[in-house]
Amino acid sequence: MARLTTTLLMATALVATAACSKKRPDVLPPAPGGAPEAPPAPATDPNGGITPGSAADFKRSAQSDTVLFGLDMYDIDGTARGILDSQAAWLTRYPNVRITVEGHADERGTREYNLALGDRRANAAKNYLVARGIAPTRITTISYGKERPVALGSDEESWAQNRRAVTVVVG
């Protein structure tokens, strides 16, 4: 499910990017001489229209922008470490980029407690990135508690996806 979320998020990001590029006056013309049957996938363009160091670049480059947690937990497990390592590597490459880490909780905690729990999770991810050499001044945190779920079911799969810390590039 975590993979699916990532894919969905990536897809969302791509759609968002596409939407942005549409606003530009000169949309990229179809590749000359290319077969007209399919629109160019982003992979065919080395940059895919994505600016290096941008939010879209981050989403493409890091394993994921999201790490997940156990119920009422905020420890960074092995999977989360791998994801955060890839985020740290990208952040090291673009030292002027600042990020916000958003902490979230599933719906099985009370509202105010979940605000505190989301803060814990955001800070757990932040502390890991700092330990990987990212300056703490580049990282802000915010907790949304259970206010902004990504998965809408009331089941284990959905709850697992909602217990998360999401790294967002802010510029």
Place this chain on the structure above:
Amino acid sequence: MRLRLCGTSALGFGSVTSSSTVTSPGVVPEGSTPADAGVQLGDVSQRPRGPSHLDPGVRRGGTEHGLSARVTTRSAVTALLASAAALLATPAAAQLVPPAGTPAAPAPVQQPGAPVGQTPPPLEVDVTGGISAPMPIAIPPMPTQSVVQTPAGPTDRLGRQLSEIVANDLRNSGLFNPLAAAATRAIAFPEVTAPAYDYWGGSGAQALVQGYIRANGDGTLTVGCYLYDVSARTELTRQGFVVPPSDWRRAAHKCADMVYTRLTGEGAYFDSRVVYVSETGPKANRIKRLAIMDQDGANSRFLTAGSSIVLTPRFAPNQQSIVYMSYVGRTPAIYVYELGSGRQRLVVQNVATTFAPRFSPDGRYILFSMAQAGNTDLYRVPAAGGTPQRLTNSPGIDTGGSYSPDGSRIVFESDRSGGQQIYVMNADGSNQQRISFGGGRYATPVWSPRGDLIAFTKIQGAFRIGIMSPNGSGEKLLTNSWQDEGPSWSPNGRVLMFFRQGRGNAGKADLWSVDLTGVNERRVPTPLDGSDPAWGPLRP
């Protein structure tokens, strides 16, 4: 046919603060009685008060009884402590002690028509057993002597609506069973003070609420409210209310409060408001707006536009402002919303996430939680702003604080032991003691305005609303649904409002209420979905 001041009645409103709002029902003008009807308003001296068989603590005679409606929370603690103790005890434990120092409260006068030799027992509602046998009560439409168009509608229609609101309030308390409209009949204006006891006796009603409405020359409305004991054929109490047309519903709530307090001995609560979060939109991106409404769900209106998430509003004790949490500017922080001006101000300059705000009972401080680097503690700050003072210092999440009604103590939740549990401490943060020890987790503790109970959310898979005493004993769960969260006390400490979240993608949040018996559970109607209800004090 003299008119008495009803603003100074024992159940009086307008006696709390003289500087109260223009909406205060105030005082019946001298000499405005319809002489032909012989109506007397607010005649306190005629109010007999039979002994309560339930509770020595609130059993007071004469005018003193009315304390329950106007006491500040501070005196309510002592006055009503015994009351809830009796509530939670078995009915058998209730004693029948004559009230000490009861001033010659006249016993209900037996009327000639009543059977000789059989003094009917005083008309009382048993608040413990009331659920199984709610008192049958007749509330016919309130007549008007002359139909006048007012900004609130014609007075004859208002008279019908007033009686419906009174019936609704009393029915929702779970302690009364108002006769269906078909079982009542219209009454004529002079009948208001001369009830047809024979007719109402045949209807099965034990109590009778009659009233009238009149449009005054100055644009205000007068509503008279009379309570009769049908079998004893006596008037029990009466009050008059003068309101601007915009506040016409309040007159009905005041009337219902008069009936409720007189027959149950409990404090009033119908004339009160609730702030809550109005919800709409998809689950992943709910639009949340601050909203305010009457206790019965009427007059709901939005206070914020919904462009940013708002959470956990609470009334200031003087009801002039609301403290709440907002994500405006994508920085979660505590704001105070002034109801008069609509202005909002930041309480604590942002150094970290601040949330879970509550006013102290004297309104001077705001208790709140601050999350810093993953650790959350309780703080307080002067309500006008200033430097926060830290109250807890433990590793873990300390949040959900709530003051005792006298302001001397704070109940809060902490996961310092590994999971959320309830703790009590002095208002300065000293003497922190855990009081909850049952299985599962305990959250959102709220101190009753009577001081005798703490309501909470219990998490054991499902969320349920429960109560316990401030020392942790006597735990009782009142609801049993999938996710009930965030109880808030009615002004009299007998009813809790909370929100119930539905499951899954389509699951919505609604406002519900339940009383201390746990039996009388009902949904509170809101125009959209609702969460985070906070019940305000009785209106002045």
